[in-house]
Amino acid sequence: MFYSVFKQLAFKVDPEVAHNLIINSSSYLTNLTGLFSPLKSASHYQLKQGELTWNFPVGLAAGFDKNAKAIGFFKSLGFGSVEVGTVTKKPQAGNPTPRIWRHTAEDSLQNAMGFPNSGYQEMTQNLHKSDLNNFCLGINIGKNKDTSEEKTAEEYAFLYEKMAPFANYLVVNVSSPNTPGLRQFQDKSKLLPILEAINIQRKEFSKPCFIKISPDMDPADIRLVCELSKELKYSGIVATNTTIQHNYGKGGLSGKFIKPMASQTRSLVCECLREDPTQHIIGVGGIDSYAEIKDFWKQGGGFVQVYTAFIYQGPQLLKNIAKEMDRDLKENGMQNLQELVTYYQKK
Template sequence: MLFDRIVRPALYRLHRHDAEAVHERTVRVLERVSSVDRLTTALRRHYRVDDPCTVFGVRFPNRLGLAAGMDKDGRALQAWSALGFGFVEVGTVTRHAQPGNPRPRLFTLDASDAVLNRMGFNNAGAAALAERLSRTGKPDVPLGISIGKSKITPVEDAIADYRDSLVTLSPYADYVAVNVSSPNTPGLRTLQDRGALTELLAELSRTSKELAATSGRGRVPLLVKIAPDLTFDAISELLGVCLDHDVAGLIATNTTLSRDGLAPQDARFAAEQGGLSGRPLAARSREVVRFVHEQVGDSLPIIGVGGIGSPDDALRMLDAGASLLQIFSAFALHGPAVVRRINSRLAQRQAAPR
């Protein structure tokens, strides 16, 4: 493919194999593309595949979305839509702007078809994202916004952080993802524990009802993003809390702390801190999605994410019980052609006689 053979190697040579510099350059280019209608129109004509569905009350033009982390501050929204994504999730954003963890903090593991990151929620803050969205408008596909805890906020004060971000950003969101599962913010994953999650979701559910009552636009669906490293018993407890507090769906899964599945050529990365995504996560993410679906059926629709790099991966994730899909690493490593390939296969299956 052109991206694999020419574009990506050239970017890495230009930036001396600095994965974060390549990431930033990609987003910067797509930010410019987003502002040029004739470019987005041309891209949309080539990449867009219509395969509509409705999940948790939101209409999606196709099932494949861009996962959080690629465009944290919502800079290239029209370009993502033009490249064929059926929805875009921006963030994770926090109440307070923050620089994230020290660099280097993003690594590509080519032999493993994986990405390792310890970015630490680097973003300009919830208020800055709201200001940008008020100025540039939303994309022409559903927009999800992932919210998390600021690093400077103690875990015991996390609820106020999440609530503030929800209030600030819900006017612009088609759904809000509550990220309690990133491994790169100290203490964040403890918010998946039953007691902490109960308090957090009770407050966010109450706040979302208040916002709906005053806005007149209905409740914005709340989704919870979970870690692949939880035991099934812990997931069962989490599901009970979600069902008790009107959560609209789950995102399964975030990155993993496991280093299982790394190719021998990438063994040097095993001791690096951070979350692993991409091919090594595929089997575990499907396992979690299958378990969740078996436990709750359609009561909590699932966005399946983790290790989806091909049409076959996407189909397996849907067969495991996911209603929607997201990719991040596959796009970062292989470019936009993977979006069209996946969407085309999903549309073909949907159109096939049953």
């Protein structure tokens, strides 16, 4: 109820202005979380995949809390995890505004942000002040726009070293369409030096580390990235980022529009990683209901993230998913989510 009133007002202003309002007032909003009817935490919602445990299987995707300023708020709403960032080494302004557009007829968003963020040092300070207790924090790292190809691997390794002490998991973002040339690092020959450079740091300080891919990759390239994840002992893949296959102009599209292509990408990733128990897939892209999540579990996936559906549905999205999940648990005579997900993964 509160969110639908809030949404009516928020959708009248520029999407980035509305977004910044939420982030900048998050410390006040955390005290008023009751207004947003948050999801109550319950132990049966816990899901463990590899080394990670989420208190709820749905997390907030990267790009929402770019500077790690609102983790407490999202935690209080019931998210099982927040992936902060994308954070870069130096602060950067990103692309000129406006750079987010709503496509309400298809529950989608278009963004051409270009990693505006305050840099890793400010994120570190914000993380020191955050309540990370009993919560799974992901940190998504990316290169600065003006970093040359030669310096890119070094920069990712630098960010891994600085941010790993705070994170439960890290994500190597090479799939955002708004940093010129970034997606070329999804090619095996260009991704390999980045992953190897990070692995030198991982020997010192080991944390689960994922690679985030776009839904626009061709199947052969997806297979190669999956092979690299296995060979170099990464934790798996986050699939997917936004698509550039649209007719709206610049930037990437997210939400309902990308559902089919994101799901197809995830299906292939699941197929490639299925035989290796060290590999996991975080599903993101067009996920807006429990039905989507169940489909992903049947493909072999586990944790999911949302961004666009959260904008359109608000905190009720988490409550609706929990309600459907509870019904499903009951119908299958199961006590907890771990059991349910394992059941679907084997189906």
